[in-house]
Amino acid sequence: MNYLPLFVDLKDRPCLIVGAGEVAARKAALLLRAGARLRVIAPAAGAGIQRLHDLGELVFEAAAFTPSQLAGQRLVIAATDNPDLNREVFAAARDADVLCNAVDDREHCDFILPAIVDRDPVLVAFSTGGEAPVLAQRLKSQLEAWLPARIGTLARRAGQWRGLVKKRFATIDARRRFWQRFFDGPIAADLLAGRDGKAERAMRQELISGKPEPVSGSASIVGAGPGDPALMTLRAQQLLSNADVVLYDRLVSPLILDMARKEAVLISVGKEGGGPSVPQEVITDWLLQHVRDGKRVCRLKGGDPFVFGRGGEEAAALAAADLPFEIVPGVSAALGCAAYSGIPLTLRGVSASVTFATASLQTDDDPDWAVLARPGQTLALYMSLQRLQHCSAALLRHGLPASTPAALVAEGTTPRQRIVRGTVATIAALATGVPSPAILFVGEAVALADKLSWFGENGGQTVVTGRSAVEVRRTALSA
Secondary structure, eight states: OOSOOOOOOOTTOEEEEEOOSHHHHHHHHHHHHTTOEEEEEESSOOHHHHHHHHTTSSEEEEOOOOGGGGTTOSEEEEOOSOHHHHHHHHHHHHHHTOEEEETTOGGGBSSOOOEEEEETTEEEEEOOTTSOHHHHHHHHHHHHHHSOTTHHHHHHHHHHHHHHHHHHOOSHHHHHHHHHHHHTSHHHHHHHTTOHHHHHHHHHHHHHSSOOOOOOOEEEEEEOBSSOGGGSOHHHHHHHHHOSEEEEOTTSOHHHHTTSOTTSEEEEOOOOTTSOOOOHHHHHHHHHHHHHTTOEEEEEESBOTTSSSOHHHHHHHHHHTTOOEEEEOOOOHHHHHHHHHTOOSSBTTTBSEEEEEESOOSSSOOOOHHHHTOSSEEEEEETOGGGHHHHHHHHHHTTOOTTOEEEEEESTTSTTOEEEEEETTTHHHHTTTOOSSEEEEESGGGGGHHHHOOSSGGGSEEEOOSSOHHHHHHHHHTO
């Protein structure tokens, strides 16, 4: 170990920066966050240092460096653009027994400034010892994504309750066991989810009365996105990785399910048009029962749970049963597939609106085809694959020109993505053998996909026929 990891209290402690450029301003911001009493020495101040001086955050002194300026300093950072001067500062600091960091010069550093993830009071700092700063920043980004945003709140409330816990449990072992249960239990989950009031009541019930509240579970209705695991939100990943039970749809990929903890119970509740399915009533009953059993349940849905995902029905059932839940949006299939296919859903001068609709209604009634066939919009038609011929005919019957560009995107955002392009009159005949799930896009902006496709080799497997995409593209781009 080349460096001793050490957290230092710099509140109201004198610190010095030699140099006043952009690098110095970044270092100054970091020291000021730690509460240091900061002085900056340089012949002239850069914009960042000058602004902090004008705000009274630090003291800037327009002067050349002299060793006497090190007197009384806790630490010094040499941040000039002159390596020789930085080394001079380092040598003088050594003589004065003041810790020094010369930026970008590891051989002349008594200490290094690590990459930091700040969830005050939770603070994570790590370093590659100056060997690979870019790697350190990458690790920082990954930790930022992994740590819950409210982990600091959890730590702060635990600190506030330590006195009560010490009174309630006489021995160190008993307190340790309590805190182990606490951080893996419902009170911590409530704090991380922002349910502070409920967490406070539960904690006081357990510590003051000595009687823990009955174990209560919670549900999260989570959008897993359109297929690519990288498109999941951070909150979705956190809830999935902490869940006791995961009820997941058919469209959720195995790579996403791998994010669940190994002890979690994974239950497939997938539906497939024309195939075997778990009835919605059964899914809802399972969801409610697992929550009542005290489990943290992640109801994981493809796309967004509130866009043709029946998430509203399940949330209503949880609300009616007075069970705690939260909703986590996801990138919808329409948004993801359009982006990964190069289809702008709106485009100035071509498409002023976008309509999301489903070709599979609960009743035998059809959608309002007259509305869906209106010009000047892009139509994203979910669950249309099994009724593609019917949908095309209905759009044509209600006045949509036969030459209107159309694209069917199957297994969008995944390595198996397939795009079939044609017109509203030809798309059904071209779509033979296209796998489910697939979504249909119709509208003049769809023709832009010929130029804007970017994902995978040639934008996926593509068939183009019918109206010239070049003609439409020129019209769109000149608008």
